[in-house]
Amino acid sequence: MINITLPDGSVREYESGITSFQIAQSISEGLARNVLAAEVNGVVWDSTRPIEADATVRLITWNDDLGKATFWHSSAHLMAEALEALYPGTKFGIGPAIETGFYYDVDFGDKEFSSDNFKEIEDKIIELARKKSEFIRTPISKANAVEFFTEKGDEYKLDLIKDLPDGSITLYSQGNFTDLCRGPHIPNTGFIKAVKLMNVAGAYWRGDESRKQLTRIYGVTYPKQSELTDYLKLIEEAKKRDHRKLGKELELFMFSEKVGMGLPMWLPKGAALREKLVNFLQKAQAKSGYQQVVTPHIGNKNLYVTSGHYEKYGADSFQPIKTPQEGEEFFLKPMNCPHHCEMYKFKPHSYKDLPIRFAEFGTVYRYEQSGELHGLTRVRGFTQDDAHLFCRPDQVKEEFKKVIDLVLYVFKALGFNEYTAQISLRDPANKTKYIGTDENWALAESAIIEAAAEKELSTVVVLGEAAFYGPKLDFMVRDALGRKWQLGTIQVDYNLPERFELEYTGSDNLKHRPVMIHRAPFGSMERFVAVLIEHCAGNFPLWLTPDQFIILPISEKYEEYANKVLESLNNSDIRGLIDLRDEKIGRKIRDAEMKKIPYMLIIGEKEMSEGLVSVRKHGEGDLGSMTSEAFEKQLLTEVTINKY
RNA sequence: GCCGAUGUAGCUCAGCGGUAGAGCACUUCCUUGGUAAGGAAGAGGUCAUGGGUUCAAUUCCCAUCAUUGGCUCCA
Numbered sequence: 001m002i003n004i005t006l007p008d009g010s011v012r013e014y015e016s017g018i019t020s021f022q023i024a025q026s027i028s029e030g031l032a033r034n035v036l037a038a039e040v041n042g043v044v045w046d047s048t049r050p051i052e053a054d055a056t057v058r059l060i061t062w063n064d065d066l067g068k069a070t071f072w073h074s075s076a077h078l079m080a081e082a083l084e085a086l087y088p089g090t091k092f093g094i095g096p097a098i099e100t101g102f103y104y105d106v107d108f109g110d111k112e113f114s115s116d117n118f119k120e121i122e123d124k125i126i127e128l129a130r131k132k133s134e135f136i137r138t139p140i141s142k143a144n145a146v147e148f149f150t151e152k153g154d155e156y157k158l159d160l161i162k163d164l165p166d167g168s169i170t171l172y173s174q175g176n177f178t179d180l181c182r183g184p185h186i187p188n189t190g191f192i193k194a195v196k197l198m199n200v201a202g203a204y205w206r207g208d209e210s211r212k213q214l215t216r217i218y219g220v221t222y223p224k225q226s227e228l229t230d231y232l233k234l235i236e237e238a239k240k241r242d243h244r245k246l247g248k249e250l251e252l253f254m255f256s257e258k259v260g261m262g263l264p265m266w267l268p269k270g271a272a273l274r275e276k277l278v279n280f281l282q283k284a285q286a287k288s289g290y291q292q293v294v295t296p297h298i299g300n301k302n303l304y305v306t307s308g309h310y311e312k313y314g315a316d317s318f319q320p321i322k323t324p325q326e327g328e329e330f331f332l333k334p335m336n337c338p339h340h341c342e343m344y345k346f347k348p349h350s351y352k353d354l355p356i357r358f359a360e361f362g363t364v365y366r367y368e369q370s371g372e373l374h375g376l377t378r379v380r381g382f383t384q385d386d387a388h389l390f391c392r393p394d395q396v397k398e399e400f401k402k403v404i405d406l407v408l409y410v411f412k413a414l415g416f417n418e419y420t421a422q423i424s425l426r427d428p429a430n431k432t433k434y435i436g437t438d439e440n441w442a443l444a445e446s447a448i449i450e451a452a453a454e455k456e457l458s459t460v461v462v463l464g465e466a467a468f469y470g471p472k473l474d475f476m477v478r479d480a481l482g483r484k485w486q487l488g489t490i491q492v493d494y495n496l497p498e499r500f501e502l503e504y505t506g507s508d509n510l511k512h513r514p515v516m517i518h519r520a521p522f523g524s525m526e527r528f529v530a531v532l533i534e535h536c537a538g539n540f541p542l543w544l545t546p547d548q549f550i551i552l553p554i555s556e557k558y559e560e561y562a563n564k565v566l567e568s569l570n571n572s573d574i575r576g577l578i579d580l581r582d583e584k585i586g587r588k589i590r591d592a593e594m595k596k597i598p599y600m601l602i603i604g605e606k607e608m609s610e611g612l613v614s615v616r617k618h619g620e621g622d623l624g625s626m627t628s629e630a631f632e633k634q635l636l637t638e639v640t641i642n643k644y
Numbered sequence: 645g646c647c648g649a650u651g652u653a654g655c656u657c658a659g660c661g662g663u664a665g666a667g668c669a670c671u672u673c674c675u676u677g678g679u680a681a682g683g684a685a686g687a688g689g690u691c692a693u694g695g696g697u698u699c700a701a702u703u704c705c706c707a708u709c710a711u712u713g714g715c716u717c718c719a
Contacts, residue, residue, distance in 0.1 A: 103714095114648070201714030202647025208716090213647055216714070248655080257692090257710055304719095313719055335719050369645055369717065370710095378718090467719070518719095555676040582675080583682085590680035604678055614679080622679060 005056040014051075021047040021187065024059050034061040036186045037070040044070065046137055046184040062223055072097035074135060074174075074185040075125075075192055075221040076104045081177035082124035083217075087111060092179065093156045093205055093214050100231070101220030105203050107156070113215050118197040121217075125195045132190030133175035137183055142166035145180065156205060156214075194228035195221045238481055243533035244375040250538055250596065252529070252546075253376065262373040262380035264526055269546035274525055276544050278361055281385055281410065281521065288406055290359040290387055295339035297363065301329040306499050307338040308435060312468060316367050336362035337493075337518060340388040341500040344514075349504040354514060355391035355399055361525070362386050376530035383525040389517040390502065393443065396515050400451035400473075400490060403519045407475055407488045410521040414532060415541060416487075418478035421457045423448055425471050427464030434468050440494035444515075445471045447492060469495035479535040487528060491518040538596050539618070543639040549576035549631075550597045551613075552588040554604030556580070561608045565601065565628045574635050576601075593618060601631065 020038030024031045039058040060067040076095030093105030149157040157180045172181040203216040222228040252270030304310035320329040340358045363383045472491035493516040503511045522528035553562040602614040614625040
């Protein structure tokens with residue numbers, strides 16, 4: 001007999017060789033039906049794998065992320081089985097689960113493949129799923145595994161086996177398909193009830209450009225058809241909120257082939273929105289002791305040689321601009337920090353001056369690879385809400401905490417209530433990727449970790465994700481559809497002060513080196529606005545929205561009165577439009593609703609004679625009539641409440 | 645940059661080996677209308693660009709450019 005400890009701490013006794021499926025059965029049949037896998041002593045196992053010794057067991061169902069991952073990984077195998085059945089000779093790369101669904105990288109040889117093939121594959125998958133084929137685990141020696149896949153002609157699997165230690169290799173089979181796999185898998189294919197192949201893309205074998213490009217097929221499966229339907233609805237909703245679509249519809253920004261790819265231009269409404277964000281952050285920063293600065297759009301090559309960026313990223317910059325006489329080279333500014341470092345050196349600093357906080361909405365240009373561009377989220381020219389804080393080593397943690405406060409304040413003001421933070425540290429195994437001394441890295445890393453802990457941020461720590469010059473703290477927000485976006489970032493930098501030989505005079509009358517903190521709560525204006533658009537589906541908070549109200553006269557008879565109302569309202573901090581088109585009121589309302597204008601003021605005979613306006617709220621309907629002064633007051637109140 | 649898809653009117657999209665269509669938007673006229681589309685007429689396209697095949701190409705083929713889904717990268 002062996003002792004099985006369950007997550008609630010209870011210990012049950014079972015015969016050796018019991019499976020976690022049987023353990024589930026002993027608890028309840030319903031649970032047993034839903035068990036996809038189990039975590040045995042912290043390792044995910046097949047629910048059908050016998051447990052031979054005392055163990056801690058956690059049963060994993062669909063509601064568990066590990067359960068979904070197991071389910072989708074098994075689905076990848078099932079898709080592979082379908083592909084092999086439909087297209088004999090297909091070779092298989094890897095087929096992992098991803099955040100939502102799975103993919104499989106396959107080599108179809110000369111066969112042409114496109115999304116037109118999806119339907120027959122989906123049908124085949126369902127057909128095979130209904131067979132309820134069990135996933136069977138078979139440990140195999142390295143030699144036998146090599147033999148098996150050599151015979152099958154699957155060179156990719158052989159490539160994978162090469163790196164695996166003998167004795168740890170397992171095969172999994174279901175139906176007529178056998179794959180190299182460490183598992184685990186769901187008990188049988190019958191759990192998979194609904195499938196949708198999402199898209200097809202090229203992917204290099206092992207992510208290496210020099211190797212063969214395989215066909216990557218993305219798919220998603222669910223244990224219930226209704227869940228697939230819900231997921232597809234979510235995708236539809238995401239499409240409706242796509243900032244590229246809304247940006248066009250709401251006339252916020254545009255791109256032009258003639259101007260150049262990846263170079264967004266802000267139309268009047270978008271510029272108004274952006275300006276409000278800039279003002280908002282500037283005000284908050286002024287309160288936190290930041291000083292606004294302005295630097296030019298280009299910088300001499302030497303600036304970036306000094307900063308180290310030239311060596312590291314010179315190739316990813318735009319071609320240098322050369323002066324004909326002096327032969328100097330200038331680069332379009334790819335970041336603001338070197339300029340700010342030079343500004344720091346404008347005059348000597350005392351320890352009493354620090355921290356010094358230079359803030360700039362600095363527009364920078366980076367030569368992003370063409371395939372990488374995407375709407376406003378990946379562009380070649382963008383404006384960072386940048387700032388560089390120069391402080392004494394003993395101030396780093398305190399400054400860092402203040403920046404965290406600022407970032408969280410910004411998120412709150414803009415309705416991002418769910419966020420997580422990621423601490424990115426150096427990869428201790430590969431220190432050559434980074435510059436700076438071990439000592440400084442240790443200082444910076446502990447400052448971030450302590451600051452985050454003292455601010456009680458929920459963080460994940462990831463090794464190897466640090467910038468080359470220092471560790472960082474990145475903020476991820478979750479939007480209204482549950483999608484994650486990386487926004488703000490805070491980075492500690494001991495490197496640039498060194499390279500630019502920044503100094504301050506300490507109380508000991510000796511020269512010391514300040515520490516630099518880079519930070520951007522929005523990240524970039526472009527990216528932030530994109531995320532904001534998708535988060536609120538174009539229904540911006542009232543204080544940000546480009547046009548807060550629109551006046552809709554019933555007919556031209558009321559134009560004069562309507563214009564007077566508009567004039568009185570536009571005198572204050574709110575801004576609106578008037579619709580004087582020769583259209584019926586229903587039409588004007590519809591158009592205003594489509595433009596997502598928060599308030600509509602309808603003015604006709606009744607309103608004019610009583611000196612009132614009739615207020616209609618976007619998405620809600622008629623609010624009744626009031627004086628324009630009352631409306632103005634209500635609007636201003638709403639703006640203030642939402643803003644802080 | 646690489647692989648796949650796409651590119652037709654300002655927008656959203658049909659269509660086709662015989663030099664183009666809808667809806668919306670736009671212009672003009674009629675209509676003066678009370679809470680999500682009033683009516684009529686008109687104007688608008690080198691069918692992304694450049695080659696090729698063909699008697700004939702917007703349509704088929706190739707290249708380029710751009711968009712897009714991925715890969716890779718991200719100061």
